[in-house]
Amino acid sequence: MASSSLAPPPGLRRRRNRARLRTAGFLSPWLIGFSVFFAYPLIATVYFSFMHYNQIEEPDFVGLRNWKYVLTQMPLFGPALWNTLWLVVVMVALRIVFGLGIGLLVTKIKSATGFFRTAFYLPYLAPPVAATVAFVFLLNPGTGPVNGILGALGIPAPAWFNDPGWAKPSLVMLSLWGIGDLMVIFMAALLDVPKEQYEAAELDGAGAWRKFRYVTWPSITPIVMFAVVTGVVQTMQYYTQALVAGKLASGVSVGPGSVVQPGYPEHSTLTVPQLVYSLGFQNFNTGAACVLSLVLFVIAMAVTTLLMRKRAGLLPAEDRSV
Known part of the structure; x- marks a missing residue:
């Protein structure tokens, strides 16, 4: 009841x-x-990841054999992971700096703002494959116009994508060429900063650096956090540009039927997503490819979680946890 x-x-x-x-x-x-x-x-x-599976026969349970092979026996896992983390650190940091710098520059221009905004944004609209093909042509060590100009000026010309020491910096330059997406995001954040705060800072005698440090930066830190997190996630999946650049620099034409091991030159442009594709769809080793995918997923989640913590230093001091 x-x-x-x-x-x-x-x-x-x-x-x-x-x-x-x-x-x-x-x-x-x-x-x-x-x-x-x-x-x-x-x-x-x-x-x-616990199966032996070649995408034709039935999966066969093998326990931790795939994990042991990837983590202790695969010779290309170390270089691929190093290249991916290098690109995450260097490429994301430089893209943030350049995107914010160009955003500041365009917002300060008094005339022809639309022209400069369009000029900086247009390279981002180019398809990744087409942009990479054009960039590799420009930096071709034998026939590229960039090395021709450097040679005319008496400056030693690097081999760019054909040199293991310059291949990853060349990819970073390619990413900076298409910086228009971050420029637009940072411009929107910069234009949203209250002008009254700048006027109050000028009355207090603040210069350009102090206004940026104490007015602009606290207002745009959430946007910087967003750009860093999304940039890390995107760079952890970096695949197309590195693969196309390596193929073109090695002399292999990009098209149907062209099969080449990624990472030219000397595995300097090999990333974990390329290794996943090579294992899973070229060598039909699905188990090892799944292990690599999970390792990449765990690293991406760990880095993202670390960045999302308030004590990462990207948020204003009053918003940080103790």
Whole structure:
């Protein structure tokens, strides 16, 4: 009797059920997308990492053999991981600095702002493959115009994508050429800073650096955090530009039927996503490819979690956790 007296009336239960169904209906697109494009692939990747599977025969359970092979026996895992982390640190940092610097420059220009904004943004619109082909042509050590100009000026010309020491810096230069996406994001953040704060800083005698340090930076730190996190995630998946640049520099034409081991020259442009593709779709070693994918996923999650922590130093002092 007591339990029935505490039960909600039937009308209230029906309203609650309708509210739950309505909420589930609104969430269903996200739930379906999350399940199909993230949860299921992640579970399948974990499953196949313990299997020997060549995409033709039935999977065969091998335990930790794939993990042992990738982490202790694969000779290219170390160079690929090093190249990926190097690009994450150097490329993301320089893209933030250059994107913010160009955003500041364009916002300070008094005339022809639209022209400069368009000029800096247009390279970003170029397809990655086409942009890489053009960039490799410009930096060709034998026929490229860049080395021709450097030679005319008496400056030693590097081999760029054909030199293991210059290959990764050349990829960074390619990414800086297409800096338009970050420029637009930073411009929007800079234009949103209240002008009254700049006026108050000028009344206090603050110069350009102090205004940037105490007015601009605290206002745009959330945007900087967003740019850093998304840049790290994108660079951890860096694939197309490095693969195309390596193929072109090695003399292999880009097109159907062209199969070449990635990483030219001397594995200096080899990244973990390239190694995943090579193992999984060229050598049909799905188990090892899944292990590499999980390692990359764990590293990306760890770096992102570290950056998202308030004590990472990108947030204003008053917002940091103790």
